[in-house]
Amino acid sequence: MFKRECIVGIDIGGTKILTVVADMHCNVLAKVESLTNAFEGYERVIDRIVSSIYTALERAGIDVKEVCAAAACVPGPELDVKKGVVYFAGNLNWKNVDLKEILERKLKVPVFIENDANSAALGECLFGAGQGTSDMVYVTVSTGIGCGIIINKKIYHGASDSAGEIGHMVVLPGGPACSCGNRGCLEALASGTAIARDAKELAKKGCADAVLKAAGGEIEKINALAVAKAAKAGDGTAKEIFYRAGRMLGLGLANLVNLINPSLIVLGGGVMKSKELMWEPMEKEFYARAIKRAGQNVEIVSAELGSMSGIMGALAIARSYIE
Amino acid sequence: MFKRECIVGIDIGGTKILTVVADMHCNVLAKVESLTNAFEGYERVIDRIVSSIYTALERAGIDVKEVCAAAACVPGPELDVKKGVVYFAGNLNWKNVDLKEILERKLKVPVFIENDANSAALGECLFGAGQGTSDMVYVTVSTGIGCGIIINKKIYHGASDSAGEIGHMVVLPGGPACSCGNRGCLEALASGTAIARDAKELAKKGCADAVLKAAGGEIEKINALAVAKAAKAGDGTAKEIFYRAGRMLGLGLANLVNLINPSLIVLGGGVMKSKELMWEPMEKEFYARAIKRAGQNVEIVSAELGSMSGIMGALAIARSYIE
Missing domain, CATH: 3.30.420.40 (ATPase, nucleotide binding domain)
Structure with missing residues (x-):
């Protein structure tokens, strides 16, 4: 036995x-x-x-x-x-x-x-950045933007297991098209896909040479990683693309905090590997938009467990x- | 004793x-x-x-x-x-x-x-429109826009008793000023105060005569009730003001549903006394914006207990x- x-x-x-x-x-x-x-x-x-x-x-x-x-x-x-x-x-x-x-x-x-x-x-709540917290939100910024809500150390599922779709929160009505069919979703403004799309559009106009170079000279090969590479090398256009994505992320997080009032937000996902390009505008927009008491009572940190x-x-x- | x-x-x-x-x-x-x-x-x-x-x-x-x-x-x-x-x-x-x-x-x-x-x-969960439901959200559309979240028949407070501030969810960055100091909050777009503000602005330009008449001819006396009165009497301008507020409310509710995935939304507050002026555009925008599974699994109803x-x-x- x-x-x-x-x-x-x-x-x-x-x-x-x-x-x-x-x-x-x-x-x-x-x-x-x-x-x-x-x-x-x-x-x-x-x-x-x-x-x-x-x-x-x-x-x-x-x-x-x-x-x-x-x-x-x-x-x-x-x-x-x-x-x-x-x-x-x-x-x-x-x-x-x-x-x-x-x-x-x-x-x-x-x-x-x-x-x-x-x-x-x-995982982050029990073994990573959220240890010791019982109520937190994990937001992953990657190809898309996903989110998991933890209440009392348990996953909050909602009525039909769909809770946490922060990526499809509309933050700019009439904004860029999202994969979901809508326009102006957070995912269409602050995800890796959105960053790559903005860079490609600029490259097509001849306005993103450094990014294009970082992508090996082919517009279709421009991805968030290439934009990050150019930004880290000091390219202003690439930095601006991340800056704008960071601001929209901060706005989305403020909306989340105003609604759910968690004590902790843990940010993970591939795009967050370039968090130094987004963190400052994200925080700036977040604190300008979050209601005072909720904003003061939440900590925003990076995920610790990676993949x-x-x-x-x-x-x-x-x-x-x-x- | x-x-x-x-x-x-x-x-x-x-x-x-x-x-x-x-x-x-x-x-x-x-x-x-x-x-x-x-x-x-x-x-x-x-x-x-x-x-x-x-x-x-x-x-x-x-x-x-x-x-x-x-x-x-x-x-x-x-x-x-x-x-x-x-x-x-x-x-x-x-x-x-x-x-x-x-x-x-x-x-x-x-x-x-x-x-x-x-x-x-x-109150609505236990004695009103939410009887039989254990997870629901109550949204009140009045001078401001407030919200209470019920999970498992209990009030969800969040980390610092600030949960539910849907009124200060930014849905139109750069939009009209809100009493909180921000711009483009849902409250600044779909509350009674927002409806009155839009009507006053139009009246000042001479574009809202029916509303002005309903307010006794004084621009400063224009409130949401006067706009509703004019709209119910058939005035196109007044109807359009409610229509736009209804759409923004629907967008805010979709953002809420995408994030929290409740099984029921109960709508109350003074402005909802004129719900027939807002309900259709609200639903239209809501179903266009909510993710499919969450939108299909939520019912939107009116509050039953009034004051x-x-x-x-x-x-x-x-x-x-x-x-």
């Missing part, structure tokens, strides 16, 4: 899948990375997840019968946490995938499903199965 | 004070209305509250020794619910008033203090003292 005292965490991203095996204190015992290759279809992706889990277990010297529970975080925006169904995940090209049921059948352990931003929020925040949250969710 | 089985609710508004005595089921036994007359200073206002309570008790044939607890709701925006201190209430001209301590000393019963929009949210929502919430808070 095996004692079930291990847990499995899975982070299913658009590019890669991260799988870890951990003890009941969420100490990682083994870690496996594989490519998502979503174009192959969800069955193949799930097969790859399962084989990653077996690889990780093998590396940790653990039998699957010792696994108490597993949890997977997936990009939204549409999933049902209780049923474990991914209704729609654009990055994975998934529609109505019964992920919980399929993984439980293959692994024969209880499996939980969570939105990736929510999972990262929980591990989502999977650490998944481990906490798996562990909570036996608590 | 008296059995303590009565509760007292107090609603302290900028214009009037409402005081009720109720049984433990929150059935109102007696009700007293008096003028606030805030200009006389907080001591006199509190004296008037106390004498209103005694009048209400007398009318209900109840001795103060039978009162189990009392709760008062006050206009914010800055108060500490636990300490019972009103740091700042613009409408009352109060600063740092230790309301809980003063009332407890005078009444010799436990007293609780709550923000008026929060209290109204709880009693705040005080019914206060009664529920007083009752919870013995639960």
Whole structure:
């Protein structure tokens, strides 16, 4: 008879899948990375997840019968946490995938499903920048802008598991088009995609030579990273693009704080790797817009777990199965 | 020995004070209305509250020794619910008033203090349009725009009792000035004050004759009620003012729903008495802006308790003292 005292965490991203095996204190015992290759279809992706889990277990010297529970975080925006169904995940090209049921059948352990931003929020709250806080918001600024709300050390899901869509908060009606079909969403103004779009538009007009150079001379290769590179090298145009994105982010965070009044905001995601380009305008706009008492009572800090925040949250969710 | 089985609710508004005595089921036994007359200073206002309570008790044939607890709701925006201190209430001209301590000393019963929009949210949740719902948001559109968030049938306060300030969500950067010092807040675009301001500006240009007539011919007397009167009589300019306010309200509600994902929004406040002038543009903008799953899962309805929502919430808070 095996004692079930291990847990499995899975982070299913658009590019890669991260799988870890951990003890009941969420100490990682083994870690496996594989490519998502979503174009192959969800069955193949799930097969790859399962084989990653077996690889990780093998590396940790653990039998699957010792696994108490597993949890997977997936990009939204549409999933049902209780049923474990991914209704729609654009990055994975998934529609109505019964992920919980399929993984439980293959692994024969209880499996939980969570939105990736929510999972990262929980990870940062319990193991990262939010340790010691029970109410906080995690905002990830990356290709898109996502958010997870933690109330009393638990993920706040809302009525239909859609809470936290700060990326689709309209902050500039009539502003630039967003991937969601609307205009002026925060995501369309302050995400990596927005930064790249603004730079491309300027490059097409011949107004962003330094950025273009940083992208290897091809307009289509301009991304937020190339803009950041040019900005860090001192290019005024690139700095201005980040400055404006920072201001809009600050405005969005003020709206969030005025509504939810958290004690902590943790900022993560790829764009935040260039946070020095955005932080000052972000704070300036935030403090100008937040109501006094709420603004004074919130701290804004950087995430601490990097690419591990989502999977650490998944481990906490798996562990909570036996608590 | 008296059995303590009565509760007292107090609603302290900028214009009037409402005081009720109720049984433990929150059935109102007696009700007293008096003028606030805030200009006389907080001591006199509190004296008037106390004498209103005694009048209400007398009318209900109840001795103060039978009162189990009392709760008062006050206009914010800055108060500490636990300490019972009103740091700042613009409408009352109060600063740092230790309301809980003063009332407890005078009444010799436990007293609780709550923000008026929060209290109204709880009132509507337990006794009004939100019955049967455990997670909802109450939004009041009046002179200003306030909001109370209910999670699991309890008021969600946030880190410093400031949660729910939807009125100061910026939805149009660079838009009209708000009383808070910012620009483009929802309150500056969709409140009764905003409606009156827009109408006055048009009247000054000679473009709002019907509204001006409804206000008795004096520009300074134009208020949201006069605009509503003209709109209901068919005036296009007045209808357009409400239409635009309705659209901005819908946008603000979509931002709220995208972030909090409630199952119900209850709309109250004076401006909502003319809801037929705003509801269609509000819904149109809301459904265009809300993310699909969150928008599909929320119902938007009118408040049911009218001017009693705040005080019914206060009664529920007083009752919870013995639960």
